[in-house]
Amino acid sequence: MLIAKMYMLVIFAGKSTRMKKVVDQFTVVSNIPYNSTNYCITLKSSLPLEKIEAGQFTNVEIPGNKDVFLRRPFSLFEVDYKSNTVSILVKILGKGSKTLTEVQSGEELSLIYPLGKGFTLPSKGEKILAVGGGSGVAPVLHLARNSHLPTEKVHVILGARSASDHIPVDHYSEWATCHYTTDDGSLGIHGVVTSHPLFKDLTQFDRIYACGPLPMMKAVAAQAKLADVSCEVSLENLMACGFGVCLCCIEPTNKGNLCVCTEGPVFNVNNLKW
Ligand SMILES: Cc1cc2nc3c(=O)[nH]c(=O)nc-3n(C[C@H](O)[C@H](O)[C@H](O)COP(=O)(O)OP(=O)(O)OC[C@H]3O[C@@H](n4cnc5c(N)ncnc54)[C@H](O)[C@@H]3O)c2cc1C
Numbered sequence: 001m002l003i004a005k006m007y008m009l010v011i012f013a014g015k016s017t018r019m020k021k022v023v024d025q026f027t028v029v030s031n032i033p034y035n036s037t038n039y040c041i042t043l044k045s046s047l048p049l050e051k052i053e054a055g056q057f058t059n060v061e062i063p064g065n066k067d068v069f070l071r072r073p074f075s076l077f078e079v080d081y082k083s084n085t086v087s088i089l090v091k092i093l094g095k096g097s098k099t100l101t102e103v104q105s106g107e108e109l110s111l112i113y114p115l116g117k118g119f120t121l122p123s124k125g126e127k128i129l130a131v132g133g134g135s136g137v138a139p140v141l142h143l144a145r146n147s148h149l150p151t152e153k154v155h156v157i158l159g160a161r162s163a164s165d166h167i168p169v170d171h172y173s174e175w176a177t178c179h180y181t182t183d184d185g186s187l188g189i190h191g192v193v194t195s196h197p198l199f200k201d202l203t204q205f206d207r208i209y210a211c212g213p214l215p216m217m218k219a220v221a222a223q224a225k226l227a228d229v230s231c232e233v234s235l236e237n238l239m240a241c242g243f244g245v246c247l248c249c250i251e252p253t254n255k256g257n258l259c260v261c262t263e264g265p266v267f268n269v270n271n272l273k274w
């Protein structure tokens with residue numbers, strides 16, 4: 001049975017920001033394995049979706065596993081307001097993500113969304129580079145789709161260990177010029193994302209964005225700083241509540257210790273103590 005959408009008005013202690021979040025029961029439309037560890041789960045709400053910015057995330061209740069008490073955070077990968085569906089890309093890491101990849105069409109999942117602050121969208125005429133590694137490809141692809149720029153102005157570099165770890169994103173060529181790197185050279189440029197020739201001249205870009213493993217984001221940020229190009233990264237700190245109460249996702253920044261779930265997950269690298 002569908003539970004009516006509930007609104008949570010969360011007022012963060014010590015802050016004037018009032019953020020409305022939604023707890024909604026979604027129905028699994030499909031659960032497609034992209035490869036041995038990555039699954040794309042599409043979920044439908046019976047009610048109109050809230051507006052979702054690229055880079056925002058959802059905290060998902062893990063069904064039927066008593067060992068997994070806390071919700072798990074996932075970026076909102078695809079959003080379709082016409083069909084009221086969202087997709088999340090789930091990479092198996094531990095018990096929570098493994099259980100999630102076993103859901104069947106028709107099952108229900110409880111989502112809290114939209115959480116956090118998304119990427120700063122580019123202005124008309126700008127040229128951007130978005131870099132995604134591992135499960136970090138989800139928010140950068142959503143960003144590419146939402147940038148509303150011609151494809152030649154939106155370059156996406158997707159990095160993975162091997163060709164078989166890359167997810168199929170052929171349809172993204174409609175919104176971006178996609179490039180690939182693999183650690184073993186089986187697809188695209190051989191090496192890490194920063195080995196890609198586009199990194200030889202970052203000054204051609206107005207903005208750079210990155211999401212993925214911490215060393216990857218730090219490497220991208222260092223190159224962006226050298227080229228003096230604005231760079232935003234989406235952090236994937238460990239989280240529990242997802243809306244600023246438990247303080248387990250703290251990141252030291254130039255503005256003090258901030259909750260990644262409410263002040264991020266997207267940060268300008270100039271504000272991080274990297
Ligand atoms: C804002 C945000 C967006 C995210 N988006 C996605 C996404 O789109 N797709 C996706 O697959 N994953 C995403 N993640 C990561 C995802 O939340 C974790 O993989 C998941 O919570 C792991 O739960 P688990 O129960 O499977 O593993 P656990 O049993 O909780 O952990 C297994 C192991 O992985 C480590 N671990 C858990 N979470 C993380 C993390 N965030 N970073 C590094 N190590 C971790 C744990 O320390 C432990 O060693 C995101 C995380 C955040 C904070």
Ligand code: FES
Nearest residue numbers: 240242246247261
């Ligand atoms: S996850 Fe609880 S405060 Fe950020």
